[in-house]
Every structure is written in structure tokens, then in C-alpha cells.
Amino acid sequence: MNEADPVRRNSNSLILEIQGLGKHFSEFEISDVTFSLEKGYVMGLIGPNGSGKTTTIKLIMNLLKKDRGEVKVFGLDHVKDEKEIKNKIGFVYDENHYYGVLTIEQMKKIVAPMYQYWDERLFQKYLKDFGLNPKQKIDKLSKGMKTKFSLAMALSHHAELIILDEPTSGLDPVFRNELLEILYSLMQDENKAILFSTHITSDLERIADYITFINQGRVVFTSEKDQVLERFSLVKGPNYLLESSLEKQFIGLRKSSVGFEGLTADLEVILPALKEKIIVERPTLDEIMIYLVNRTGMGVT
Amino acid sequence: MNIIISHISGEPIYQQIINQIKTLILAGDMTEGEMLPSIRQLGKDLRISVITTKRAYEELERERFIYSVPGKGSFVALQNCEARIENKRKQIEEMLKHVIKESRLLNLGLAEITEILKNVYERYDPGKVR
Amino acid sequence: MWRIILKDLMVQKSNIFIILFLCISISGTMYRSPGIAGVQLLLGVYFMLIYANSYDFKYNGEIMINSLPINRKEIVLAKYLSAIVYALIIMVIIIPESMILYLFNFPGLTGGIQGIVSFLGIVVLLLSLYISIYLPLYYRLGYMRSRWANFISMFVIFGLIGAVGQLTKMPADELETTSQGLEQLIMILNGYADPVIYLMMLVVGIVLLVLSFKVSVRIYKNKDF
Numbered sequence: 001m002n003e004a005d006p007v008r009r010n011s012n013s014l015i016l017e018i019q020g021l022g023k024h025f026s027e028f029e030i031s032d033v034t035f036s037l038e039k040g041y042v043m044g045l046i047g048p049n050g051s052g053k054t055t056t057i058k059l060i061m062n063l064l065k066k067d068r069g070e071v072k073v074f075g076l077d078h079v080k081d082e083k084e085i086k087n088k089i090g091f092v093y094d095e096n097h098y099y100g101v102l103t104i105e106q107m108k109k110i111v112a113p114m115y116q117y118w119d120e121r122l123f124q125k126y127l128k129d130f131g132l133n134p135k136q137k138i139d140k141l142s143k144g145m146k147t148k149f150s151l152a153m154a155l156s157h158h159a160e161l162i163i164l165d166e167p168t169s170g171l172d173p174v175f176r177n178e179l180l181e182i183l184y185s186l187m188q189d190e191n192k193a194i195l196f197s198t199h200i201t202s203d204l205e206r207i208a209d210y211i212t213f214i215n216q217g218r219v220v221f222t223s224e225k226d227q228v229l230e231r232f233s234l235v236k237g238p239n240y241l242l243e244s245s246l247e248k249q250f251i252g253l254r255k256s257s258v259g260f261e262g263l264t265a266d267l268e269v270i271l272p273a274l275k276e277k278i279i280v281e282r283p284t285l286d287e288i289m290i291y292l293v294n295r296t297g298m299g300v301t
Numbered sequence: 302m303n304i305i306i307s308h309i310s311g312e313p314i315y316q317q318i319i320n321q322i323k324t325l326i327l328a329g330d331m332t333e334g335e336m337l338p339s340i341r342q343l344g345k346d347l348r349i350s351v352i353t354t355k356r357a358y359e360e361l362e363r364e365r366f367i368y369s370v371p372g373k374g375s376f377v378a379l380q381n382c383e384a385r386i387e388n389k390r391k392q393i394e395e396m397l398k399h400v401i402k403e404s405r406l407l408n409l410g411l412a413e414i415t416e417i418l419k420n421v422y423e424r425y426d427p428g429k430v431r
Numbered sequence: 432m433w434r435i436i437l438k439d440l441m442v443q444k445s446n447i448f449i450i451l452f453l454c455i456s457i458s459g460t461m462y463r464s465p466g467i468a469g470v471q472l473l474l475g476v477y478f479m480l481i482y483a484n485s486y487d488f489k490y491n492g493e494i495m496i497n498s499l500p501i502n503r504k505e506i507v508l509a510k511y512l513s514a515i516v517y518a519l520i521i522m523v524i525i526i527p528e529s530m531i532l533y534l535f536n537f538p539g540l541t542g543g544i545q546g547i548v549s550f551l552g553i554v555v556l557l558l559s560l561y562i563s564i565y566l567p568l569y570y571r572l573g574y575m576r577s578r579w580a581n582f583i584s585m586f587v588i589f590g591l592i593g594a595v596g597q598l599t600k601m602p603a604d605e606l607e608t609t610s611q612g613l614e615q616l617i618m619i620l621n622g623y624a625d626p627v628i629y630l631m632m633l634v635v636g637i638v639l640l641v642l643s644f645k646v647s648v649r650i651y652k653n654k655d656f
Contacts, residue, residue: 041351061498063656086500097495099486101442110438114499184345209352226353230313282311 014075015039015161015193021059021069028217030055033069035212035222039160040190042183044204044225045197046285047214048293053197054094056214057165060195061091073161087116090154094166096146100139104132104149115157123156144175151182162186162194168203176203183207201285211285215293225285232288233267236260237278246273252291263291302331302338306347314349318357326366326377327385337367337375432501435509436516438492439483446482450475454524468525469554470589473561475521477585480514480565481578488574494656503654507570507647511640514562552629559636561588563643570650 014036021033030052037043045053058064060071062079071078073085098107104127112118127134130148132141141149147167154162162183168176184207186192198204204211204225212222221228235250238259247253249270250262263283264270271280283291302325306317325331338346340354347354358375361367369375404414453475487493496506564584569577 058656063494063497065653065655083500083502086498089498091498093494093498095491097491097493099438099442099490099492101486102438106441110434110441111499114434114501116500180348184348187351188339188341188345190341206348207350209350224352225350226313226315226356 013038017072019070023067030217033219037193039193041209042194042207043210044208045212046201051215052217053214054165088160090159090162092150092154092164092167098138103135103137105134117158119156126152144171160192164196166198205285231265232283233264234281234283235262235278241274252295315353315357319360331377333377333379335377432505432509436513439513442486443482469557472521472554476517479517484574503652504648507651511644518558552632556632556636557588559639563639567643567646570647
């Protein structure tokens with residue numbers, strides 16, 4: 001199901017270009033990761049835990065040294081022009097890496113002058129909107145507040161690329177909703193782009209324009225989200241309808257005592273064969289991911 | 302402009318947007334020259350992807366329901382309503398001609414065709430799961 | 432880059448008491464002996480360096496720092512400069528303190544301005560030695576494993592301080608009982624005026640630091656977080 005990168009239309013508008021990225025670890029490997037993101041759009045990076053999403057982001061940010069491949073951000077090389085591009089990147093990571101012993105204000109005093117376009121007014125506005133007290137020690141903040149603080153930092157220097165790595169894991173739907181609202185507001189500016197990695201795909205189901213699915217260190221597909229959801233169909237029906245030639249048309253099948261459920265990308269082939277005793281639905285991103293992951297041998301179909 | 306979409310109806314979201322905007326325009330609820338929300342604003346309000354709204358607007362523009370001014374936005378185009386409705390009727394006539402041609406191959410008469418039409422009409426609801 | 436040094440200072444607020452205690456507990460060190468002053472300064476820098484590094488470790492702060500618009504060389508430079516800043520802070524405390532105590536004839540203090548100059552010369556060298564050994568090891572081994580390396584290098588340097596302290600106190604004829612090479616070295620050194628010797632020490636110190644810095648940058652540039 002590997003697809004040529006669909007985003008590479010207009011190089012000038014590419015905020016992020018990744019080509020053949022690879023790194024070898026003792027127990028894991030990232031290989032041949034290729035995808036791009038145009039400005040004005042949101043890309044969701046999905047995949048099961050441990051699939052390589054965080055590793056990919058760390059490689060982009062040069063926190064991990066790549067073995068091979070090319071990464072360009074704003075058209076510049078991510079290692080040679082590291083400083084220049086990081087000026088325009090806002091980051092929110094899964095864990096808080098800010099110095100918890102310091103207060104929000106102190107941390108800001110350290111970080112803000114390092115950015116060329118720091119906007120103090122914007123930062124204060126975010127603090128107020130998020131209900132953050134600048135005199136509060138970062139250690140004493142709840143997980144949600146820590147994420148909000150990271151977000152405030154990430155959004156207060158006119159960053160053009162916002163990278164979020166699992167920002168909502170461990171957080172309730174109310175907060176996740178707030179985050180989505182903030183991201184939607186951000187995307188009113190068509191010069192920005194967001195790379196959002198998560199294993200909670202329902203967050204992405206709405207806002208993402210593109211989806212890149214990573215599993216076991218490889219890109220399974222990178223595509224427009226709408227196209228992904230339209231390409232696959234969830235077919236449910238009675239077991240007796242299945243025969244081996246038909247089963248091959250399914251990416252994954254779940255059989256129970258009361259019927260089967262399967263994911264297919266070839267609905268036109270299957271429909272006539274099954275006539276009418278079936279239900280056809282659009283799958284969620286979750287379901288697509290589960291079936292694809294299980295197909296590549298990580299579970300039982 | 303009110304647009305209500307369903308995520309579970311099975312109908313592609315961009316199609317729902319197109320249909321609803323068309324209806325609004327044809328019914329006169331939106332007037333010529335009225336500005337539509339930007340694709341990004343619409344994406345935010347409906348909580349969907351910007352590519353989806355873009356696709357809907359592009360289709361609407363292709364069918365000349367709206368036009369876009371770069372840097373400004375999208376606006377309702379001048380509608381020649383009667384011409385449109387007449388156009389649509391002609392399209393339906395053509396489709397019916399095709400249906401009749403096919404039916405003749407099976408020797409179906411008018412009564413039988415009408416029966417089939419009734420059945421399909423009753424069962425077919427574009428709003429339901431396919 | 433200066434902000435990173437600021438960060439290292441900010442996280443140390445609670446460390447102030449230990450440092451002040453250290454500085455004041457051995458009072459008037461400038462006028463006692465360069466050896467004691469050296470130990471005091473070294474311990475001070477040691478504590479502050481370790482303390483700052485422990486916070487880097489605790490919060491995994493390097494992931495955040497390396498995501499900021501700064502390159503790896505600057506981060507390492509900030510660490511080296513911070514050690515020097517710590518040394519300056521401690522000197523700013525103990526030099527005036529010593530001078531004041533001397534002025535008020537605090538018992539046991541001898542020497543004059545000479546004390547300060549010799550202090551600076553020797554201590555700069557020893558400090559450079561310590562930093563030059565510790566920091567590359569810190570970058571290579573990480574915080575946890577470098578702690579013992581830190582400890583051991585401290586001991587080595589204390590030993591050196593002791594040896595140097597002894598040597599400079601020995602009168603010329605006793606030196607004959609020690610090794611020939613050392614005797615010659617001391618002869619040569621004694622041939623130079625004191626300021627020149629201290630200048631040489633300064634230069635050696637700086638060279639050590641620069642070499643160590645290059646090694647550290649090499650290590651840090653290849654690090655994965």
C-alpha cells in the first residue's frame with residue numbers, strides 16, 4: 001500500500017520535506033521514511049505505540065542523529081541550518097522537559113530571548129487564556145497545565161511549524177477538545193503548518209488534512225485524510241458468505257460466531273459477490289489502523 | 302448561512318456541504334454577491350479538514366454557483382435560476398431516456414418501469430447508511 | 432547561549448546556603464595559603480557544577496534545550512563558561528571577605544597582595560585542570576556515571592594541590608632529596624619572576640580548557656537524546 005508522496009506538488013510551499021530517513025537502533029529500526037507537509041495544512045502522524053512516531057520527530061528536530069536520509073524544514077537542511085529553522089518551530093512534547101524547579105516566569109526569562117520573534121503580549125494572552133499563573137513552579141502544575149504551558153511557549157514566538165508529539169496522552173476529552181480549538185484557530189493562518197503525532201486517532205479524525213501512518217519504523221501510507229477514509233470500507237455480514245477467494249480481497253477479517261467484519265480497499269470487487277446481506281460502513285481511522293497493524297503480523301486476525 | 306453535516310450518514314462530507322450550499326443558493330437564502338466563510342473558517346466551524354472545505358468550494362466554483370477573488374474570499378455567483386432548473390430538468394430527461402432504452406432491451410413496458418421507479422424511490426434515501 | 436548559563440544559575444537558588452557556608456567557614460583563605468584557597472574554590476565550583484547538572488538530568492532538560500534555536504557547540508560553551516562564572520562568584524565572595532578580615536587583623540592571616548596573585552595563578556591552573564577532565568567525562572558518560580569520575584578527579588587534584596603546596600614551601604637545599612627532574616623544573620621556574628610564572632599557569636590553564644572544550648564538543652555533537 002505504499003504510495004508516492006501526494007504532497008509534493010509545489011516545492012516552494014513545503015514546510016517539511018522528509019526523504020528516505022533512516023536510523024538503526026539495537027532493537028528497532030526506522031527505515032525509508034518519506035513524507036512532506038505543505039504550509040497551511042495539518043498532518044497527523046499515527047501508529048501504534050513504539051511504531052516510530054516519536055523517533056521520527058526526534059530525528060526531524062535533530063535530537064537523534066540520523067543514519068541516512070534528508071530532512072528539509074522551510075527549505076533548509078535540518079542540521080546545517082538547525083538554529084535558523086528552530087527559531088520558527090514550536091514544539092510540544094509528551095513529557096515536560098522544562099525545569100520544574102523554576103517558575104513559569106523564570107523559565108520564560110531563559111527561553112524567550114533565544115527566539116528572534118518572541119511575542120511577550122501573545123505569551124501573556126495565552127497564560128491568561130489557559131489560566132496559568134506565571135509565579136507558579138512548573139513542578140506544581142498538573143499534567144494538563146504543563147502541556148498548556150508548553151503550548152504557550154510553543155505558540156508565542158510566531159512559529160510557522162508546530163510539532164506536537166503525543167500532547168494529549170493521559171489527558172481527558174475536555175482538554176483534548178480545548179487543544180483542538182486552539183489548533184483550529186492557529187490554522188486560520190495559512191502560512192503555518194502542524195505536525196501532530198498521536199495514537200489517539202479520534203483527535204485527528206477532524207482536523208487532519210493529511211495522515212501518515214507509521215508502523216514498525218516504516219511508513220505504511222501517507223495520504224489525504226479524506227482519501228484514506230474513502231478508500232477503505234468496513235464490511236459486515238454473515239459467515240456463510242465468505243469463501244477463500246473472497247477472503248483475499250479483505251485486508252483483515254474478524255470472524256466471530258455471529259458473523260464477520262472486515263476491512264477492504266476493494267469494495268467494488270466484493271460488493272457484487274456478496275449481494276445484499278451485508279452492511280457497508282465507513283471505517284474510523286482507528287479501525288483502519290487496527291486492521292492494517294494486525295495484517296503486518298502484530299496480532300491475530 | 303447554516304450548514305449541518307453528519308459524520309455518520311455515509312455521504313462524503315464535501316458532498317453534503319456542496320448540496321446544502323446549492324440548496325441555500327437556489328432557494329434564495331443566499332443572495333448574489335454574498336460572501337461565504339473562508340475555507341479555513343468553515344473548516345474550523347464544522348471541525349473538519351481544510352482540504353474538505355476546499356474541495357467543496359472548488360466543486361461549487363466549477364459548477365458556477367460561487368466564484369473566488371484571490372485575497373478576498375468566495376462569493377455567491379449570479380444565478381440564473383430558471384436556466385439552472387431547466388438545465389437540471391433536461392439532465393433528468395436524458396437520464397430517463399437512458400433508463401427507457403435499457404428497459405426496452407428487457408421488453409419492460411411503462412407500467413413495469415413505473416413500478417420499479419416507485420420501489421426504488423421508496424427505498425432510496427441518500428441520507429441513510431449505504 | 433548566555434541564557435543557558437542563566438538557567439544553570441537560576442536552578443541553584445537553594446544551593447546558595449551551601450556555597451556561602453563553604454566560603455565563610457574557611458575564612459580569610461586568601462591570606463592563609465593558595466593551597467587552601469584552591470581547595471575552597473574547587474569545592475565550590477564542584478558543588479555548583481554538579482548541582483546544575485543534576486537538574487539537567489532530573490528533567491531531561493537537554494531535550495528541551497536542543498529543541499531551541501541553539502547549536503550543540505553553544506550548549507557546551509555555556510557549560511564551560513558557567514564553571515568559570517561559578518569560580519568568579521566564589522572569588523567575589525572570598526577575596527573581599529579575606530581582605531576585610533585581614534584589615535581587621537583576624538588572627539592567622541599573613542602575606543599581602545602577594546597572596547591574591549599567587550592564589551589566582553595556581554588556582555586558575557588547578558581549576559582548568561579539574562574542568563578539563565570532568566566535563567568531557569560528563570558528556571561522555573552522562574550525569575550518573577560521571578559522578579564517580581568527578582569525585583576521583585577531585586582527589587587527584589587535591590593531591591596535586593598538596594604536592595605543589597609542599598614543594599613551594601620547601602627551602603632550596605631540601606629539594607635535592609627529591610627527584611632530579613623535579614629539582615631542575617623547580618630551578619627553572621624559580622628563575623622566573625613570580626608574575627611570569629602565574630602568567631604561564633594562566634596560559635596552560637587556558638590551553639587545557641580549549642582542548643577539553645574541543646573534545647567535549649565532539650562528544651556532544653554526536654549524542655542522541
